[in-house]
Amino acid sequence: MDVSGNRDVDGQNVMMFKRHNAINQQWDIVYLDALEAPLKDGEWWADWGMYVGKEFSIVTKMPCERYLDIRDNNVVVNNRSGKKTQKWVFDYTSRTIINVATKKSLNLNNNQVNVSGTNS
Secondary structure, three states: OEEHHHOOOOOEEEEOOOOOOOHHHOEEEEEOOOOOOOOOOOOEEOOOOEEEOOOEEEEEOOOOOOEEEEEOOEEEEEOOOOOHHHOEEEEOOOOEEEEOOOOOEEEEEOOEEEEEOOOO
């Protein structure tokens, strides 16, 4: 994923672009709560390196550290708001990343990143 035009501003679109390793293509996955107990079988899916069903945010490594967010069905970056549109979970059944607010999956379509329904 790529923050379009390398512009670190609220509402900037996120798109797919050829890998060039610039900071606008670097992201952190930040889980929203600490683990309270030892993991049970199935909670960590090592093949994908994600916790199943555990909420996280996707944060750009650009200077303002904006959060992946939803505007209509488009994926943009915005300052942290704490809203569910900035929260995501990994769904084991569909093998997709789903937005907590919309229940839609991240989708790649003609170099654009958006959300769409999933079959989970």
